[in-house]
Amino acid sequence: MHIVYYTTSKTRRRLFICFLLIFVVFLLATLLPFVRANLWAARPVAVKGLPLSGKVFVLDPGHGGYDPGVMRDDMKEKDIVLEIAFVLRDYLQAAGARVIMTRESDRDFLAVPIAGPKKQQDMANRMQIVNEAAPDLFISLHVNAIASPRWRGAQVFYKSNCERSKAYAEKIQQELRRVLANTEREIKPGNYYVLNHAASAAVLVECGFLSHSQEAKLLCDPAYQSKVAWAVYGGILRSFSQEEAGN
Numbered sequence: 001m002h003i004v005y006y007t008t009s010k011t012r013r014r015l016f017i018c019f020l021l022i023f024v025v026f027l028l029a030t031l032l033p034f035v036r037a038n039l040w041a042a043r044p045v046a047v048k049g050l051p052l053s054g055k056v057f058v059l060d061p062g063h064g065g066y067d068p069g070v071m072r073d074d075m076k077e078k079d080i081v082l083e084i085a086f087v088l089r090d091y092l093q094a095a096g097a098r099v100i101m102t103r104e105s106d107r108d109f110l111a112v113p114i115a116g117p118k119k120q121q122d123m124a125n126r127m128q129i130v131n132e133a134a135p136d137l138f139i140s141l142h143v144n145a146i147a148s149p150r151w152r153g154a155q156v157f158y159k160s161n162c163e164r165s166k167a168y169a170e171k172i173q174q175e176l177r178r179v180l181a182n183t184e185r186e187i188k189p190g191n192y193y194v195l196n197h198a199a200s201a202a203v204l205v206e207c208g209f210l211s212h213s214q215e216a217k218l219l220c221d222p223a224y225q226s227k228v229a230w231a232v233y234g235g236i237l238r239s240f241s242q243e244e245a246g247n
């Protein structure tokens with residue numbers, strides 16, 4: 001009798017352990033997919049993206065090829081803006097943005113012949129690249145020159161009647177004033193072909209005056225070109241981080 005009782009108790013204990021194991025395995029099997037799914041879902045929040053991830057920018061170094069833009073001695077607008085664009089591209093890409101450049105060499109856009117005079121063809125083909133890319137912001141880079149040698153300073157123009165373009169221009173101009181510390185210029189709406197024909201938000205940065213002797217030297221200096229690019233980048237970064245924060 002005593003032995004029978006002992007055997008029954010042992011069997012019950014074994015059964016209990018068996019059920020307990022099955023329960024634990026069942027619990028783990030049920031919960032694991034939830035745990036894994038939640039960890040996976042939390043990933044983008046836990047690992048922060050780059051500040052401009054998912055944003056698209058088109059950079060347009062003005063002129064090129066047959067069209068040098070404004071000139072002073074052997075200094076040409078088309079060369080200066082291309083150098084600034086390369087640096088700006090690198091900054092934007094490092095922040096996670098996708099960057100499309102209308103040109104990466106000394107070229108024009110007459111390869112695809114369309115009707116109209118030479119300059120108009122060039123501009124129309126250039127804007128086709130811009131609008132096909134459908135960027136978050138289109139940035140055209142230029143250098144100014146006027147008859148009077150005393151004017152200087154970088155200035156941002158924006159697409160008329162476009163509040164987003166105006167807001168981007170304001171942030172970029174603020175950074176140009178702060179970083180370059182040589183201008184008090186203000187933004188203006190610009191009546192330019194590239195701004196008028198851009199489907200997206202668009203700004204045109206006049207990086208300085210080639211007609212000002214001191215500024216002309218600065219504009220050809222790689223260190224100053226990087227400062228201009230850094231300022232434009234800073235303005236873009238501030239604009240887009242503010243948009244993210246507002247969302």
Ligand SMILES: [Zn+2]
Nearest residue numbers: 062069142143
């Ligand atoms: Zn120009």
